[in-house]
Amino acid sequence: MSHNACFVAQEATPELLRIVTVCGECYNEIRQGDTVYYDMEHYRYLCACCKEKLCAVMDEETCEIVAEEEAPSLFC
Ligand SMILES: [Zn+2]
Numbered sequence: 001m002s003h004n005a006c007f008v009a010q011e012a013t014p015e016l017l018r019i020v021t022v023c024g025e026c027y028n029e030i031r032q033g034d035t036v037y038y039d040m041e042h043y044r045y046l047c048a049c050c051k052e053k054l055c056a057v058m059d060e061e062t063c064e065i066v067a068e069e070e071a072p073s074l075f076c
Pocket of ligand 1: 025047
């Protein structure tokens with residue numbers, strides 16, 4: 001798992017699940033105890049899979065998508 005300053009890892013607590021119940025990118029269900037990642041650039045929560053995929057095409061300094069080519073599939 002790569003560290004990326006653009007995301008904040010959080011455990012999905014019952015309190016968090018009142019705010020968000022699905023990943024903001026793939027809409028997979030978030031379950032209690034999962035690790036989710038808050039995307040500070042887009043104000044949404046992502047599952048670990050989507051966070052990893054975004055990290056691969058993101059400039060960590062600016063938190064912007066920098067990949068020139070068509071974005072890879074974000075389906076997890
Ligand atoms: Zn996802």
